[in-house]
Amino acid sequence: MSQTIIPVETEHHDEKAGDRLCMSRRQFLLTGGATVALVSLGALPGSAEAAQALKASYPRQRIGSLAALKKGVPLPFNYPYSDVRNILVKLGVEAGGGAGPQKDIVAFNQQCTHMGGPLDGTYKDKYQALGPCPLHLTTFDLTHHGMVISGQATDSLPQIVLEIQGDDIYAVGVMGLVYGYSAMTTQRKA
Ligand code: FES
Numbered sequence: 689m690s691q692t693i694i695p696v697e698t699e700h701h702d703e704k705a706g707d708r709l710c711m712s713r714r715q716f717l718l719t720g721g722a723t724v725a726l727v728s729l730g731a732l733p734g735s736a737e738a739a740q741a742l743k744a745s746y747p748r749q750r751i752g753s754l755a756a757l758k759k760g761v762p763l764p765f766n767y768p769y770s771d772v773r774n775i776l777v778k779l780g781v782e783a784g785g786g787a788g789p790q791k792d793i794v795a796f797n798q799q800c801t802h803m804g805g806p807l808d809g810t811y812k813d814k815y816q817a818l819g820p821c822p823l824h825l826t827t828f829d830l831t832h833h834g835m836v837i838s839g840q841a842t843d844s845l846p847q848i849v850l851e852i853q854g855d856d857i858y859a860v861g862v863m864g865l866v867y868g869y870s871a872m873t874t875q876r877k878a
Contacts, residue, residue: 743849745861751795752776752857754788760813765795767848767859772866773798773808774848776857779816783831787850787857795848795859796834797866802826802841804867818845833863 746768757763762775776795779786787793796818798807805823811830812818817837819827826839834845846864850857 743861743863745849746859748851748858748860750856751859753855754793754852754857755855757793757857760811762811764798764808765859767795768862774859775811775818776848776850777811777830779830780813781816781831783816784833785847785849785863787852793850793852793857794830795850796828796830797846797848797862797864799867800824800826800841801843801845801864801867802839807845 749767751765751767752763757776757778759778759780762777765774765776766772767774774795774797776793778788779792779794780790782791783794785794798818799805800807800819800821800823802821802824805821805826807818807821807828810819810821815829816831817827817829818834819825819837819839821827821839821841824840826841827837828834828841828845829837830845834847836842836844844864846862846866848859849861849863851860852858
């Protein structure tokens with residue numbers, strides 16, 4: 689399947705094949721001093737389906753190390769802002785957008801895309817899933833760019849774009865809109 693990529697104009701991040709990922713059906717951006725790109729995505733693992741997504745790049749931030757990351761044990765971190773909660777997790781299976789030698793290291797926002805329910809502490813390593821959300825039970829598949837498995841939400845979880853340099857793991861961007869942020873702005877909804 690052919691793909692068209694609009695180059696990312698950023699000094700912080702070079703587009704790589706493994707970074708083409710994720711989707712928000714609302715196709716909004718989480719931006720703010722960020723460089724924005726519209727990317728025609730590659731297919732998900734095992735799927736021929738392609739999707740469009742908007743991607744926001746941010747100054748990269750070290751969020752962990754390969755040596756310290758244990759399979760199935762999520763590490764919380766905030767990115768790109770101090771109030772945006774995410775997890776970094778080694779799934780143990782190859783994942784869409786996965787980083788690292790096994791392409792199994794991913795990071796996702798922890799606020800449910802339905803109404804912002806807290807997904808903190810809900811990672812299920814048996815299923816590589818986040819959820820169910822305590823409000824309306826949505827569960828998200830972390831092997832497939834945070835797609836909804838079941839529940840009220842319709843949008844995938846925002847996926848944090850990762851880069852590996854040596855033993856260090858960096859966050860370099862966000863795919864999708866973090867709940868509570870308006871499109872194309874850093875401001876929370878009124
Ligand atoms: S807020 Fe998570 S399912 Fe409604």
